[in-house]
Amino acid sequence: TKLAESLLDICVLGMGFRPNGCLASPQETLMGKYGDNSKLIYELQDQGGELLALRYDLTVPFARCLAMNKITNIKRYHIAKVYRRDNPATTRGRYREFYQCDFDIAGQFDSMIPDAECLKIVHEILSDLQLGDFLIKVNDRRILNGVFAVCGVPESKFITTCSTVDKLDKMPWDDVRSEMVGEKGLSPEAADCIGEYVQLHGGLDLIEQLLQDPKLSQNKLAKEGLGDMKLLFEYLTLFGITGKISFDLSLARGLDYYTGVIFEAVLLQQENDHVEESVSVGSVAGGGRYDGLVGMFDPKGRKVPCVGVSIGIERIFSIMEQRVKASGEKVRTTETQVLVATPQKHLLGARLKLISELWDAGIKAEMLYKKDPKLLKQLQYCEDTGIPLVAIIGEQELTDGVVKLRVVTTREEVNIPREKLADEIRRRLEPCSLSVQSCLTL
């Protein structure tokens, strides 16, 4: 069974260290890591009166876990729930309790190699899930800070300016400029200077152009960031994925802990496509480099450089759900390969014996939990749930030592010697094991 497989998987993986961090942490662990979003952290008080908080994401608990356990080198993924004290907007895939899926590479490595792998993985996931066209925007906090510096923003205002830039995907530049000058107190000249940079996006050509930029090329941080960005694009070219990557200076990311490369994947909406139009879920993945976070939890401040991605699977769910609804297609939610059925009464024993043989042979089999179900009911169950095959065992089949295998869609029936049944089922479903999707869609 799937369950046994999962368990074996977990047991084997569990033998190593499970660096996933805890669900609840002392509140101060989470504070000061999420910028303005900190108000969404769920605070709780336990019996001892200790102030705890539910995890806001999987990154901070992961970093704390590395520090506590003195891990300097690891690559892992983690799918688990996180919590936000937010108003749920379920149609847009925003919940208070929802799954996140993170992938991180921690360790002191040569520049941009793990960063490139992260982008490759995002590219692979979004391609495999067939969510339609997408774009991965890439930027670097050091380049942004360099821009702020050369535009005359005082260093104390870097973080707050950054979170204003982050609003560029939701607001036009003029509104962002007003916020900078009004709320954040930048000079109009500084804002205009920032505006010239953050509206740029492109590829290797833009990187080269900025490396020659008379102002920016004088800034140490920006130069470092641009040099790494060039390296990153070289690696992404080797991975063959630059077609969907855009170096975009408006990308800022809201969180405080990023220190280098940042990225965010967005689905592109095609016009004249009503399905797409009805779903607007914004970004579906995001991440970046956070070289300082582990050090914040280490008593001696030892740093472990990290880069990671978070996949917004709830948002991806809601897109897929909307699409499926719009298409009218049915989606199977189980992987059952065969239903064991009987055409006459008093054959529960025969069904139990046969299903047990199939389970032991590794076949995913189901039967109705009834003593004497009608054959029609059993066939109807397959139609309703999308089970592709029925193994029918009646008195005649018992006498002959065969099982009647029926293909639900074509109603074709063929007698198979009982000892060959498992192999025959596997053979008939072979193409499905290559493409889960095609098998699961009715």
Added chain:
Amino acid sequence: TKLAESLLDICVLGMGFRPNGCLASPQETLMGKYGDNSKLIYELQDQGGELLALRYDLTVPFARCLAMNKITNIKRYHIAKVYRRDNPATTRGRYREFYQCDFDIAGQFDSMIPDAECLKIVHEILSDLQLGDFLIKVNDRRILNGVFAVCGVPESKFITTCSTVDKLDKMPWDDVRSEMVGEKGLSPEAADCIGEYVQLHGGLDLIEQLLQDPKLSQNKLAKEGLGDMKLLFEYLTLFGITGKISFDLSLARGLDYYTGVIFEAVLLQQENDHVEESVSVGSVAGGGRYDGLVGMFDPKGRKVPCVGVSIGIERIFSIMEQRVKASGEKVRTTETQVLVATPQKHLLGARLKLISELWDAGIKAEMLYKKDPKLLKQLQYCEDTGIPLVAIIGEQELTDGVVKLRVVTTREEVNIPREKLADEIRRRLEPCSLSVQSCLTL
């Protein structure tokens, strides 16, 4: 990648309803369901002052979830964390925050068919995990209550007597008897009468014997329970697993919510086996029928009969860990099939291009995140982590359009045309895909 597969899996399954319940519930949801264990529930207060509790197990939240969503028919498994306000005893696999793995079948079905399936699955899991010999004890709350009734225990004392019987696996009968007579206030005659029954265990023969028992056969509940137990054993015989099942009248299970069949799997310790002796983790799986729990959460009290199992995976981890330590074997914690390596400098690009091709072909490949690692370092990494194959690409191989495939254990090397590399890797690791275990053990 494994991550993309998992995500696809989750996405497809996510399209259906995900009936897993919430992590935190209003405290009253959990109260009165766990008997004496309720003191272990983690209480928390949120910002609104609402009193919440972290889930103690996966059963109660599942039942609540069915009631809230009016689900009358479902089969699902769920692997997730639960919380106990306990003193951790990590060597025995007891933690405050730990994984549980549950499997439940909910719905109005014919007697004992889903119950038998649960036991079949426990049998399958414990066999597949190769934890050594085990025994699944089975009993029925109705039989126990029948025993209490015919022994003259007043109905108001059934639950408390039940939790005393439950201690029989840790205390000898004399101590249990003292507790019954002393603490629980039963008459000595009632206690002795109970003692005669609860020390019995056996198979179909014992069921038949009790069905003829002059006292017990007069009790309606006991008769029902025994009739079902007989049916269960018939089904388990068809599943071929009665060899490891024992009808054991001392099994009581501590929780309040069970209403019918109950069961518990224990590992058997062989004497003269030092590995086994050093590990004593008690039961590794338990469960039973709880027909009333969903109704407690339904505003109209509609009942949904359920039967389920909980697998103690943390306990199973600690057993496996102890064994591995004792055996001195190494266990792999990754499934990487091949390391992409280079023998000379300035070949990072070649490695990135090759690893990208392998990833795209579905091969689990890794490389060191270094620009110019020494070949020896790369080979040593494979030895350390148990990666079975190395794909070496140097200047000569690039010129010849081949890749040198090296088997780590034998040091055998062979040149493979580059376009055939993925297939060759798959071919060489074929037997491993059939037996994860043998592949993962170095």
